[in-house]
Amino acid sequence: MTYRRILPISVIFLLNVYARPVLSRTLYNNNNNLIEKRDISELELPACQIYCEGPLLHTVQMAHLFKDSKTFVDMKLKYSPEETNLKFTEFMTSKNNTPTEDDIREFVNNHFDDLGKEFVPWLPADWKEHPAFLDSIYDPDLKQWASDLNGIWKDLGRKMIDDVFKNPEYYSIIPVEHPVIVPGGRFIEFYYWDSYWIIRGLLYSEMYSTARGMLENFLSIVKRFGFIPNGGRIYYATRSQPPLLTAMIKSYVDFTQDEKFALDALEILEHEFEYWMNNHTVQAKGHDMATYGGSSKGPRPESYREDVITSNSFVTNEEKENHYSELKAAAESGMDFSSRWFINENGTTQGNLTDLKTRSIVPVELNAILYWNAKIIAEFHLRNNNVSKMTEYMNKAEKILEAIQDVHWNEEVGAWLDYDLINNKQRDYFVPTNLAPLWTKAFDIKDSEKISKAVLQYIENNRLDNYPGGVPNTLYHTGEQWDFPNVWPPMQYILIEGLKNLDTPEAKNLSTSWAERWVKSNFEAYRETRNMFEKYDAEHFGGHGGGGEYEVQKGFGWSNGVILELLAKHGRQLSVSTDGAVQMNVMNIVGVTAITLIATILARLMW
Numbered sequence: 001m002t003y004r005r006i007l008p009i010s011v012i013f014l015l016n017v018y019a020r021p022v023l024s025r026t027l028y029n030n031n032n033n034l035i036e037k038r039d040i041s042e043l044e045l046p047a048c049q050i051y052c053e054g055p056l057l058h059t060v061q062m063a064h065l066f067k068d069s070k071t072f073v074d075m076k077l078k079y080s081p082e083e084t085n086l087k088f089t090e091f092m093t094s095k096n097n098t099p100t101e102d103d104i105r106e107f108v109n110n111h112f113d114d115l116g117k118e119f120v121p122w123l124p125a126d127w128k129e130h131p132a133f134l135d136s137i138y139d140p141d142l143k144q145w146a147s148d149l150n151g152i153w154k155d156l157g158r159k160m161i162d163d164v165f166k167n168p169e170y171y172s173i174i175p176v177e178h179p180v181i182v183p184g185g186r187f188i189e190f191y192y193w194d195s196y197w198i199i200r201g202l203l204y205s206e207m208y209s210t211a212r213g214m215l216e217n218f219l220s221i222v223k224r225f226g227f228i229p230n231g232g233r234i235y236y237a238t239r240s241q242p243p244l245l246t247a248m249i250k251s252y253v254d255f256t257q258d259e260k261f262a263l264d265a266l267e268i269l270e271h272e273f274e275y276w277m278n279n280h281t282v283q284a285k286g287h288d289m290a291t292y293g294g295s296s297k298g299p300r301p302e303s304y305r306e307d308v309i310t311s312n313s314f315v316t317n318e319e320k321e322n323h324y325s326e327l328k329a330a331a332e333s334g335m336d337f338s339s340r341w342f343i344n345e346n347g348t349t350q351g352n353l354t355d356l357k358t359r360s361i362v363p364v365e366l367n368a369i370l371y372w373n374a375k376i377i378a379e380f381h382l383r384n385n386n387v388s389k390m391t392e393y394m395n396k397a398e399k400i401l402e403a404i405q406d407v408h409w410n411e412e413v414g415a416w417l418d419y420d421l422i423n424n425k426q427r428d429y430f431v432p433t434n435l436a437p438l439w440t441k442a443f444d445i446k447d448s449e450k451i452s453k454a455v456l457q458y459i460e461n462n463r464l465d466n467y468p469g470g471v472p473n474t475l476y477h478t479g480e481q482w483d484f485p486n487v488w489p490p491m492q493y494i495l496i497e498g499l500k501n502l503d504t505p506e507a508k509n510l511s512t513s514w515a516e517r518w519v520k521s522n523f524e525a526y527r528e529t530r531n532m533f534e535k536y537d538a539e540h541f542g543g544h545g546g547g548g549e550y551e552v553q554k555g556f557g558w559s560n561g562v563i564l565e566l567l568a569k570h571g572r573q574l575s576v577s578t579d580g581a582v583q584m585n586v587m588n589i590v591g592v593t594a595i596t597l598i599a600t601i602l603a604r605l606m607w
């Protein structure tokens with residue numbers, strides 16, 4: 001791994017001290033040795049004084065100049081952050097602190113460039129016209145679709161321009177050395193958990209060096225921040241997302257056999273794991289368990305106005321700050337927003353954003369993913385012949401597994417349930433993540449038969465197999481985008497892979513059936529619109545999702561990744577071409593008629 005490019009940047013950050021109470025981080029020297037641990041507040045990113053908080057951000061975002069609040073925080077500075085702030089102070093004084101919307105628009109036009117300046121389109125050098133898995137797809141329409149999706153990687157590639165590395169304080173982007181594949185739509189930078197499904201898709205597309213470059217970016221980011229931010233912008237750097245880096249590296253190693261890459265990364269993977277275990281844990285029923293959090297003050301910069309508006313239901317500053325923290329914690333989960341994170345006075349999910357209590361809910365998938373991380377880290381240590389380290393991580397995994405079993409599993413319900421720390425009880429509401437331990441194998445395979453029975457009953461009780469467009473994210477319609485009727489690609493993937501891991505015939509059949517339904521429904525949407533969507537609609541075969549804070553996004557990284565993998569795995573026995581089906585039926589009818597006829601004639605003759 002090379003960090004040559006990254007190190008000068010951290011030196012620049014070191015020189016630009018800007019105090020803000022945030023997280024701690026670990027610094028390494030040229031030889032990759034730990035040199036010190038300290039607070040990020042001591043070496044804050046200078047552009048943060050524009051993009052993360054402060055009067056300028058407040059004034060511009062509250063003026064509602066752009067339809068999407070994210071637009072402003074992605075615009076490039078024309079002057080240094082200090083100069084921009086000085087000019088802003090002068091501007092406010094000249095307008096008696098009451099600028100009109102047009103004044104503010106003019107200020108923004110004079111001091112900011114358009115968004116997207118930090119990137120140039122990039123054609124991945126390892127892109128292949130015809131990756132081998134295409135040959136395993138039987139149906140010509142599906143094969144063509146897979147080939148189209150493979151082609152979309154070329155549209156989603158982004159490379160940063162040199163100026164970003166020379167003058168990082170002019171941008172909100174977090175500089176990373178290697179080009180990335182972005183989700184698409186308004187998401188023009190990397191996103192942490194999206195990248196798990198993007199990287200798996202890239203691996204099926206045989207784009208190994210693109211995948212590796214993204215992983216190297218993430219490793220360098222853990223070194224700089226101590227964890228991986230939600231996305232590749234400094235305004236995301238006070239919260240993370242479901243920690244899937246270790247699983248991404250495992251995927252990369254499984255595809256490439258590049259074991260050395262994993263072993264070199266091991267120390268950083270441990271570091272990220274310990275960050276979650278030390279800084280995101282609470283006590284639940286006597287166990288250390290991870291929750292989503294985030295530690296900055298104020299509204300989310302990229303949804304500033306929206307957050308200020310919901311916070312208006314609260315009176316005191318403390319209540320408002322609490323609300324902002326709950327919003328950020330929900331954003332850290334990746335499921336922003338969802339009734340899953342609501343706890344109302346009665347302890348149920350009925351409510352709205354003012355009922356967000358994300359930090360008081362122990363989420364199933366987060367703990368299941370951390371279990372997975374510990375297991376993979378143990379496996380890498382074993383490959384490195386370090387038995388004592390392997391044992392240490394196996395023990396950590398074991399402890400998490402016990403906690404998951406004790407806090408989340410509910411045999412009667414037939415699922416793992418989130419845990420409510422306010423009312424000290426499990427939350428019996430359907431979310432696909434209730435089955436996430438199946439995906440990360442955070443269950444005892446010896447109990448597979450029993451769990452399979454219970455889980456299939458759970459699926460039947462909640463009628464999850466009844467939706468033509470996939471399994472909805474919750475059964476509750478709130479208008480939030482992670483609620484009914486929206487269906488999310490990573491969640492379908494978790495369910496499909498999880499059921500398969502149960503390894504009973506019934507669970508495997510359902511897994512196959514859901515995989516095929518998902519492929520067919522996405523294909524129908526693609527056939528009609530030529531688009532891949534960020535989310536889909538449970539109630540309509542081929543329908544796409546809506547609701548939430550922004551318009552439906554197209555592209556779309558994780559959707560493409562999930563479909564490519566499912567086509568690679570199921571493409572042999574899948575067909576969508578109705579022509580083919582009709583022909584087969586005609587053949588059958590002809591065949592049956594012919595046999596009947598012959599039989600009749602024979603019978604007559606014999607008679």
Ligand SMILES: *[C@@H]1O[C@H](CO)[C@@H](O)[C@H](O)[C@H]1NC(C)=O
Pocket residue numbers: 022023024025226275278279
């Ligand atoms: C993590 O927790 C440790 C110990 O409680 C603390 O010293 C450190 O500042 C925290 N780190 C981050 C990144 O929040």
Ligand SMILES: *[C@@H]1O[C@H](CO)[C@@H](O)[C@H](O)[C@H]1NC(C)=O
Pocket residue numbers: 385386387388389
């Ligand atoms: C295992 O790793 C630890 C920590 O890196 C190290 O101190 C120890 O020497 C290693 N043991 C072996 C057998 O390599």
